[in-house]
Amino acid sequence: MTPASVVIVGAGAGGAQAAASLRQGGFEGSISLVHGEPGLPYQRPPLSKAYLLGRLEARKLLLRQEHWYAKQRVDLVLDRAVAIDRAGHQVHLAGGPSLSYDHLILATGSRNRELPVPGAHLDGVIGMRTRADADELAGRIREGVEVVVAGAGFIGLEFAAVAAAHGAAVHVLELADRPMARAVSEPTAQFIRRAHEEWGVRFDFGQALTAIDGEGRVTGVETGDGRRLPADLVVYGIGVVPDTVLAEEAGLAIENGIRVDDRLLTSDPDISAIGDAASFPSAHTGGRVRLESVQNAVDQARHVAARLMGTSIGYDALPWFWSDQGDLKIQIAGLAEVTDSAVEVAVPEPRATCVLRYRGDRLVAVETVNRPGDHVLARRILAGTGGPSPEEASAPSFDLTRWHEAYGLAPTG
Amino acid sequence: MNVTFTLQDRTSRTVEAEPGWKLMEVAVDNAIPGIDGDCGGEAACATCHVYVASEWRDATGERTDLEQAMLASTFGVRENSRLSCQIETSEELDGLSVEVVGS
Numbered sequence: 001m002t003p004a005s006v007v008i009v010g011a012g013a014g015g016a017q018a019a020a021s022l023r024q025g026g027f028e029g030s031i032s033l034v035h036g037e038p039g040l041p042y043q044r045p046p047l048s049k050a051y052l053l054g055r056l057e058a059r060k061l062l063l064r065q066e067h068w069y070a071k072q073r074v075d076l077v078l079d080r081a082v083a084i085d086r087a088g089h090q091v092h093l094a095g096g097p098s099l100s101y102d103h104l105i106l107a108t109g110s111r112n113r114e115l116p117v118p119g120a121h122l123d124g125v126i127g128m129r130t131r132a133d134a135d136e137l138a139g140r141i142r143e144g145v146e147v148v149v150a151g152a153g154f155i156g157l158e159f160a161a162v163a164a165a166h167g168a169a170v171h172v173l174e175l176a177d178r179p180m181a182r183a184v185s186e187p188t189a190q191f192i193r194r195a196h197e198e199w200g201v202r203f204d205f206g207q208a209l210t211a212i213d214g215e216g217r218v219t220g221v222e223t224g225d226g227r228r229l230p231a232d233l234v235v236y237g238i239g240v241v242p243d244t245v246l247a248e249e250a251g252l253a254i255e256n257g258i259r260v261d262d263r264l265l266t267s268d269p270d271i272s273a274i275g276d277a278a279s280f281p282s283a284h285t286g287g288r289v290r291l292e293s294v295q296n297a298v299d300q301a302r303h304v305a306a307r308l309m310g311t312s313i314g315y316d317a318l319p320w321f322w323s324d325q326g327d328l329k330i331q332i333a334g335l336a337e338v339t340d341s342a343v344e345v346a347v348p349e350p351r352a353t354c355v356l357r358y359r360g361d362r363l364v365a366v367e368t369v370n371r372p373g374d375h376v377l378a379r380r381i382l383a384g385t386g387g388p389s390p391e392e393a394s395a396p397s398f399d400l401t402r403w404h405e406a407y408g409l410a411p412t413g
Numbered sequence: 414m415n416v417t418f419t420l421q422d423r424t425s426r427t428v429e430a431e432p433g434w435k436l437m438e439v440a441v442d443n444a445i446p447g448i449d450g451d452c453g454g455e456a457a458c459a460t461c462h463v464y465v466a467s468e469w470r471d472a473t474g475e476r477t478d479l480e481q482a483m484l485a486s487t488f489g490v491r492e493n494s495r496l497s498c499q500i501e502t503s504e505e506l507d508g509l510s511v512e513v514v515g516s
């Protein structure tokens with residue numbers, strides 16, 4: 001039965017899309033969207049890209065313009081949810097009166113994992129998660145500034161690229177032996193590393209940041225092998241933790257995030273959870289996963305909205321992701337695990353690459369740099385049945401477009 | 414200025430747009446179904462695909478390189494296909510008419 005009132009906690013990509021999709025699907029009940037950050041809900045990806053470069057005016061960072069909320073009859077509640085009363089179907093807020101719900105959607109996202117080292121509280125040590133973080137960083141990146149980036153994940157590297165473009169001296173410390181070790185294959189990682197090195201970014205792999213020095217302000221960092229690097233600014237991106245506080249206190253099942261089933265329902269059938277905060281059984285890996293991407297948040301939001309309006313299929317959207325670093329447009333279709341093998345395809349352009357990931361003989365993901373056409377095609381192939389075999393992809397003349405034209409319409413690859 | 418979107422169910426909606434916004438942003442802000450703009454307008458997702466009415470093809474200009482590469486593999490692409498995040502609205506485009514393709 002379609003609920004009469006929906007409360008959404010968290011107005012990031014997922015929460016805002018849930019409200020939008022409910023209205024687009026014809027939902028006539030009340031929608032309250034609880035937003036716990038200052039200002040109107042905004043997009044995160046540009047924070048470490050165009051916005052940080054100063055190429056995006058502030059109002060274009062917003063997920064929706066101010067008038068949208070009234071027009072769509074979405075009650076934007078600028079407050080923090082502090083507790084869920086499941087028996088009474090209420091969400092308690094820090095400031096205002098409680099909100100009653102028939103259905104509750106938790107889209108609380110994730111928070112930065114804090115740096116577990118002495119000196120992490122010093123001025124000039126900044127994580128990159130919110131608009132406030134980006135505003136603070138933008139004010140501090142200048143030519144000649146010494147920047148240490150802790151963690152060579154996507155966000156750390158996006159920041160490194162922007163800082164290097166501003167003429168800062170950038171040094172990246174990473175525990176693993178290559179950048180983005182969790183997310184991309186070795187060949188893609190090395191391709192991206194080389195590009196950063198051309199921009200003047202220095203890397204130290206297998207290297208922990210063990211302490212941050214300074215009095216009041218940061219002046220340097222210490223590394224696992226006992227070196228001291230000067231630093232005016234330390235930016236960390238060492239992973240995120242799902243924001244499960246509300247769910248946990250309400251007694252909902254937690255398993256690397258708020259645990260949901262294949263329809264994105266929590267252990268309470270009147271509560272759904274989506275986005276960075278939720279772990280779900282993946283139709284693509286067969287295991288339980290928790291993804292941190294816009295695609296995941298918005299596709300899950302659409303799924304929950306459709307379910308509340310009456311459709312009841314399992315969630316199986318194909319994951320995809322993008323990251324912009326300097327002149328590199330990195331796109332990933334599908335979901336690979338660290339153990340999946342990689343086949344690098346020869347491409348004619350020097351600043352491009354295409355890597356196919358296999359679990360056994362099955363194509364599970366395609367990583368591309370500056371090959372947007374391959375990315376779109378890969379999404380279509382991965383969402384369908386069958387892809388090129390590892391042997392086909394290994395042929396020197398292999399090309400994804402030509403393969404698709406020749407075999408893409410066959411029922412199985 | 415006004416823009417008309419023909420939706421997948423063949424109905425159309427005319428909305429007001431402020432010059433200087435991307436056509437995708439205008440659509441999202443007016444809750445036009447079938448234009449999602451998931452990547453925020455970076456030509457990275459192809460969830461903002463439209464067909465531009467023939468009389469508006471010159472005024473809306475050429476596809477960008479990135480857009481061209483994305484569209485080349487996009488389902489349902491036609492000669493008048495554009496990614497609406499790569500079209501910036503301006504007074505010259507007052508009356509623009511596009512059809513939503515959807516994904």
Ligand SMILES: Cc1cc2nc3c(=O)[nH]c(=O)nc-3n(C[C@H](O)[C@H](O)[C@H](O)COP(=O)(O)OP(=O)(O)OC[C@H]3O[C@@H](n4cnc5c(N)ncnc54)[C@H](O)[C@@H]3O)c2cc1C
Nearest residue numbers: 010012013014036044045081108109275276292293294297
């Ligand atoms: C700098 C940066 C760059 C990124 N770049 C990319 C990219 O290029 N591509 C990509 O796909 N993804 C990117 N991501 C990841 C992407 O932004 C996230 O995966 C996405 O925002 C997740 O959406 P969400 O709705 O689950 O959570 P979030 O966007 O994290 O939103 C959750 C919101 O809930 C609020 N909240 C939490 N608890 C409460 C409460 N109790 N009461 C009220 N409000 C609450 C939080 O304050 C927050 O505003 C990037 C992330 C960052 C930080």
Ligand code: FES
Nearest residue numbers: 450456458459498
């Ligand atoms: S909004 Fe993503 S390609 Fe246009």
